[in-house]
Amino acid sequence: MASGATDMEPSKSVTKMAEAFLEKAEAGQLVIGVVGLGYVGLPLAEAYARQNTRVIGYDISEKRAEQLNNGHSGMLHIDDSRVQSMLDAKLFKATAKAEDLKDADAILIAVPTPLDIHHQPDLSYVVDTCKILSQNLRRGQLIVLESTTYPGTTDEVMKPELEKSGLKAGIDFALAYSPEREDPGNPDFETATIPKVVGADSADGRLMAQAAYNIIVETVMVSNTRTAEATKLVENIYRWINIAAVNEMKMIFEKIDIDIWEVIDAAKTKPFGFHAFYPGPGVGGHCIRIDPYYLSYKAREYGLSTQFIELAGEINTNMPRHIIGRLLQELSRREKKALAASKILLCGLAYKKDIDDMRESPSLELIQLLKEQGADVSFYDPMIAEVPETREHIELAGMKSITWNEANLREFDAAVIATAHSRVNYKELCENVPLILDTRNATKDNFEEFKSKIVKA
Numbered sequence: 494m495a496s497g498a499t500d501m502e503p504s505k506s507v508t509k510m511a512e513a514f515l516e517k518a519e520a521g522q523l524v525i526g527v528v529g530l531g532y533v534g535l536p537l538a539e540a541y542a543r544q545n546t547r548v549i550g551y552d553i554s555e556k557r558a559e560q561l562n563n564g565h566s567g568m569l570h571i572d573d574s575r576v577q578s579m580l581d582a583k584l585f586k587a588t589a590k591a592e593d594l595k596d597a598d599a600i601l602i603a604v605p606t607p608l609d610i611h612h613q614p615d616l617s618y619v620v621d622t623c624k625i626l627s628q629n630l631r632r633g634q635l636i637v638l639e640s641t642t643y644p645g646t647t648d649e650v651m652k653p654e655l656e657k658s659g660l661k662a663g664i665d666f667a668l669a670y671s672p673e674r675e676d677p678g679n680p681d682f683e684t685a686t687i688p689k690v691v692g693a694d695s696a697d698g699r700l701m702a703q704a705a706y707n708i709i710v711e712t713v714m715v716s717n718t719r720t721a722e723a724t725k726l727v728e729n730i731y732r733w734i735n736i737a738a739v740n741e742m743k744m745i746f747e748k749i750d751i752d753i754w755e756v757i758d759a760a761k762t763k764p765f766g767f768h769a770f771y772p773g774p775g776v777g778g779h780c781i782r783i784d785p786y787y788l789s790y791k792a793r794e795y796g797l798s799t800q801f802i803e804l805a806g807e808i809n810t811n812m813p814r815h816i817i818g819r820l821l822q823e824l825s826r827r828e829k830k831a832l833a834a835s836k837i838l839l840c841g842l843a844y845k846k847d848i849d850d851m852r853e854s855p856s857l858e859l860i861q862l863l864k865e866q867g868a869d870v871s872f873y874d875p876m877i878a879e880v881p882e883t884r885e886h887i888e889l890a891g892m893k894s895i896t897w898n899e900a901n902l903r904e905f906d907a908a909v910i911a912t913a914h915s916r917v918n919y920k921e922l923c924e925n926v927p928l929i930l931d932t933r934n935a936t937k938d939n940f941e942e943f944k945s946k947i948v949k950a
Contacts, residue, residue, distance in 0.1 A: 494690070494705055494822070503868045507700065508697050508919070510667070511667070511700050512634060512635050514633060514701045515596060515700060517746070518708070519704075523540075523598045523599060524548075524596055525541045525546055525548045525597060525600075525708075526549045526550075526600040527549070527550045527597070527600075527601050527606060528552075528594070528600060528602045528603065529551075529552075529603040529605075529622075530557060530561060532568065532677050532690075532779075533603040533675050534790075535561075535566065535568070536571070536684045537601060537603060537639070537673075538579070538585055539575055539579060539682075539684070539706060540709040540710070542578075542579040542582060542584040542585050544684070544709055545582075545707050545730070546879030547585075548584060548585045549588065549593055550585060550587040551587075551589070551590075552587065552588075555588060555740075557587070557779065558588055558589045560587075560588035561585075562586065564576050564577040568850075569626045569849040570832065570847060570848045570876075573828070579846060589626070590650075592679075594773050595629050598633065598634060598635065599636075599701070599702075600626065601635070601637045601639055601671075602638045602737065603639045603640060603673060603730070604619060605618050605785065606640045606642050607884065610788055612664050612786050614642070614645065614787050615799065616642065616772065617799060618640075619638065619642070619646070619651065621648065623650075623655050624653050624654060627655050627656075627657045627658040627944040628658070630658040630660055630666060630740040631666075632666065633665070634666045635666070635667045635669065635698070636651070636655060636667070636668050636669070637670065637691075637702055638671075640673070641729075641783055641787065641789040641824070643726055643788060643789055643790055644722040644723045645722070646669075646722060647668060647670045647722065648694060648719070650716055651756060655664075661696065661720060665697065667693065667697055667698040667702070668695075668698055669699070669721075669794065670691075670692050670693070670696050670718040670721040670722055671690060671691045671692070671720070671721060671723060673725075674687045674689070674690075675687075678847045679846035685710050688710065689706045689711070689712050689714050690711065690712075690725075691703055691714055691715070692714070692716065692720050692721030692873075693718060694717050694718050694937045699928040707861045726785075726787060727946050728810055729781045729784040730788060731782055732781050733785050733802070734802065735768070736770050736771075736773070736776055736799065736809060737805035737808040737809050738772060738805075739753070739772050740808055743772040751792060752772075752947075754849035754934045756772065761828065770837040771933075771934075772812075773812065773920060774812055774813055774856070774859060774909075774911045774932040774933075774950075776809045776853075777844025777845065777852070777853045777855050778844045778845065778850070778852060778853055778902055779852045783804075783869055785802045785805070785806055786806075789802060804833065811900075813855050813859050817832075817859065817863065819833065819948065819950075820909060822932050823930065824906065824928065827927075828928060831868045832863070832868050832905060835868050835907060836868075836871070836904055836905045837869065837905065837906065837909065837927065838871050838873060838895070838902070838907070838908040839856060839863070839871070839873075839908075839909050839911055840873055840874075840908055840909065840912065840922065841856060841872075841873075841874055841914055841933075842854060842857070842876075842877045842880065842912065843856075844856070845876060845912065846933075847914055847915050848876060848913050851877060851880075854910065854911075854912075856912065857883065857885070857886045860872065860886075860889060860892075868915060872894055872895070873897055873915060874914070875883065875916040878893065878894050879891060893906075899924075899925050902922060902925035903925045905926050906926075906927065906928065907928035907929070907930060908926045908928070909930045909932065909950075910929065910933055910936070911932055911933070912920075913934070918936070919936050922942075923942070923946055927946060927950065928948070930948050931949050931950065932950050934949065
């Protein structure tokens with residue numbers, strides 16, 4: 494049991510449902526169900542398996558379930574051996590059969606919550622999951638949503654759908670919310686080392702959810718689901734706004750010939766009152782790109798506006814166009830070429846370094862904008878061999894990463910570094926491409942040698 498575990502001895506006021514759940518938790522006999530086996534769900538399942546807790550992983554894709562049951566993670570930053578270890582211990586089974594979840598005592602939901610084409614919350618995956626669960630719900634189970642959403646989702650959207658089963662939340666089953674805090678590829682933190690915020694709207698729900706999560710991690714209990722839902726939004730909107738601020742400063746400093754990266758390195762030596770955020774070609778990742786719009790959506794329900802958040806969004810979402818503008822300018826000035834007559838290499842498709850996650854990646858928009866300008870665009874990413882089908886850029890599906898060699902690199906007029914993967918040989922890139930637009934300071938170790946070629950954008 495994790496270090497944050499508390500005494501689970503049931504009090505006299507605890508219902509029989511909660512008492513039975515707490516007794517199983519204390520005995521180490523809980524079975525955990527995880528719905529959605531992607532970047533959040535799979536590490537969550539692994540955290541429980543490491544604590545000798547049986548996990549039933551559910552995914553609507555039979556292909557995904559089969560892949561995991563054959564010991565393949567399907568994600569480059571999660572080694573297959575980690576999945577195989579769970580299978581060998583007989584603590585994990587993936588399934589596409591929803592009825593298998595009846596055997597789970599707690600069901601943790603980690604499904605996508607994207608935006609639609611109008612930047613409105615799309616809760617269809619959550620609703621569809623609840624419909625499936627309502628057909629298989631049994632008394633005594635705990636249901637927890639982990640997906641990013643707006644305050645009120647657990648109570649207003651999930652609860653009515655689950656209660657179509659004929660069972661009542663707080664009486665027949667417990668309902669809670671605990672926002673995921675995964676940071677794929679971060680070597681310093683994992684599921685079991687990041688404190689878990691947990692909220693429920695009933696005393697029993699809080700006790701049951703705390704008992705379930707205390708198996709793997711320290712819990713931070715809040716009073717209700719709305720508070721827990723809001724916590725996730727605050728965490729990521731904080732980042733959204735600060736990234737916008739540094740992106741805006743970067744554009745100002747460009748005009749007066751000041752290196753924003755050097756400024757940030759100097760500023761972060763202050764031991765208090767400053768936290769370093771870095772500029773880039775836009776903001777990617779499922780949560781940070783989504784959360785501001787979820788809060789704006791909910792604020793409008795109460796007749797409120799989110800002016801500060803929306804201003805940050807205007808800056809962040811305009812960054813890909815700013816980068817293309819700089820590229821056009823530098824090609825014309827340095828190479829005497831138009832963008833429409835140029836071969837451009839985009840380095841990095843993932844939204845952050847050293848992972849294969851390209852959800853909401855600004856690189857996709859960069860490719861689209863370059864194509865609209867008539868450029869001949871290719872990409873290289875050591876983590877992503879081919880562009881999968883995405884909601885907003887279907888036309889890019891099937892586009893393949895180039896083979897990295899000097900001959901291929903020499904074909905390009907310019908390269909745009911959008912993701913600073915550690916596996917990329919940036920010196921070789923600088924040696925063979927005449928113009929490098931570096932949005933991530935990836936060429937910092939080679940800048941003095943190739944500064945005539947490098948533009949920090």
